[in-house]
Amino acid sequence: MSYLTHLECSRCGQQYPSEEPHALCPCGGPLLARYDLAGLATYWRPADLAGRPWNMWRYRELLPVREEVNIVSLGEGGTPLIRATRLQRELGVGELLVKDEGLNPTGSFKARGAAAGVSRCLELGLGELAMPTAGNAGSAWAAYATRAGLKIHIAMPADTPRVIQTECQAYGAEVITVDGLISDAGQFIGARCREMGWFDVATLKEPYRIEGKKTMGLEVLEELGWQVPDVIVYPTGGGVGLIGMWKAFDEVESIGWIGTQRPRLVAVQAEGCAPIVRAYQAGETVSCFFQDAWTVAAGLRVPKALGDFLVLRAIRETGGTALAVSDEQILAAQRRLAVTEGIFASPEGAAALAAVEKLVESGWIAGEQRVVIYNTGSGLKYTDSLVPAGGTRV
């Protein structure tokens, strides 16, 4: 089933066995799952996917779960790739496609990461989990941990959208709110994990979440007949979705399903929290902690991402870029996507559209380009931050 062979540090290259729990490498680098790609290449073909259910587990050879019985699933993945015909005309983009991750369980792409991560926690015999979150990852892990029968403790900023807090509690997770950001929540969880023996499943400290997220990239390739799009625009908080897709593209090149061409990867952040954009513009290989981070796009409020160096490497190696958009531009793009295409995106997803607007204006996107933007979550979780337009009362 799975062709997983081992874990490898993304910083120093040190290898670790995959069949025991691991967190970060002692050097501080996140561990990445590695597969027997040479073995896979000899027999696995795109046509083999044909009869499989349209969810992320259709790529199970490239996912880390060994035994089918350990798969914790709520039907994640298989989200639609929607053509934004009116918008592409208005913007003058060759082709604009929206991968609508809001149609996942728990309403965001985080379901993919949680499905992979929780399944592996179950497979490796972990009992009690804990994590910090900026929002939707908490919902997803609460749902999947509950489904797996595992306890989970989730710390989040006290001003995380109320719908998300309520949702986590509905699943029976312990919800801890902190006066601060995800970084403060992370410190709190880290200390509690050491004290209580919980397993810390924070982004990239836990090595399998990224494996679920990479299927966002595999699906788009499959939907496009294993042709890579020209540009992928991705809202970047922790950046794991982007790193995951970049990793997946290398993997499917290794097994011969695509060539050496890559989409230009674009990391979009909010002006109120743009550590990776700053580092990119300054030519740095890592980011600095972004002080006083605030943006309406809760999921982008990550002041320092553990995988920042990988995001920066991914966008540079693919000829991509990083740019920030304002909350005003985000909310305008959210309205535009809703009233033009009927897609009620999360502010994070709207940020990707706002970025396309800017990149077209600057000429960075020009001509007959095929552009894919990711709406990472449903707008339904953020209705508190929308001012109702005021209906008629009769």
Next chain:
Amino acid sequence: MSYLTHLECSRCGQQYPSEEPHALCPCGGPLLARYDLAGLATYWRPADLAGRPWNMWRYRELLPVREEVNIVSLGEGGTPLIRATRLQRELGVGELLVKDEGLNPTGSFKARGAAAGVSRCLELGLGELAMPTAGNAGSAWAAYATRAGLKIHIAMPADTPRVIQTECQAYGAEVITVDGLISDAGQFIGARCREMGWFDVATLKEPYRIEGKKTMGLEVLEELGWQVPDVIVYPTGGGVGLIGMWKAFDEVESIGWIGTQRPRLVAVQAEGCAPIVRAYQAGETVSCFFQDAWTVAAGLRVPKALGDFLVLRAIRETGGTALAVSDEQILAAQRRLAVTEGIFASPEGAAALAAVEKLVESGWIAGEQRVVIYNTGSGLKYTDSLVPAGGTRV
């Protein structure tokens, strides 16, 4: 593509051409779409579906849209059928499956109806639509009408969940709130349509919405290898989902994909609005207007359904039943589904689980039965009605 031949009154049998707009039959009966099933039977096989995308349009021969260019789609359908292993053990049910319609665009099964209905409005050249709604249908029609470039006016009770009101406004629909129920909203819209020349797309007045909804039944059959489940438990407001599935089962029997066996169809209502349950218990063929309707399950607050006689016929002909559950039972079932299976259902979907609990207790469901419950929408739209369990603040 479509094998649609004509429309037929569900009450008097009168036939109408399908390629012009129609509302109710002058006799007051809703019109139903009819297909050339004999023609279809000669060549259409389940295996023909294999290569098609996993959304509701895979059944396009049994859907009313003539030209592919008129399909207004946001990726509706293809929702997961989730095994509720823990709950089936706890309840002592042979097999309990949850069809999770919350993973549709706009977060509910209403997306299926809106996709079919709006596509046909577009195909028939209608320009401006209007409808009453108890909640989620408004969200769905707002999104799809917007996507089609059609104007839409939506009237709903003033106490419809706030998230839903905000969502409709986000799509740019005109939202009209009324002090009253969907029936009052319906009267308001009816009058405005006569005055303004808008097309009234209220449930069953518009004949194609039901065609989209019936795919909920087709998908379950396909997922079960064209075996019918023993029992289908369906939360029933207007009841069109249930009527649609019943209709779809007859259609696929006519083309030879299933035999004469039918699932026992169960209509679940809330104690605070149970007109069909009352009629069923009284042995009536139609329901009476339910005074002072109130329930936390907004979608079930339909005091008098146009298709009541069809719901009653469907449950009687299949050996099903109708029963009401209390709001307390609904909220308890919602918690139970979330903390046991990781599924955060709408109160309507939770009502279906509450009904299963009662039917097992009464012995109506016994032994090795395969039971499918429909979670008609995402719990995210109803977080206002959930009292947060109160997390820890640090």
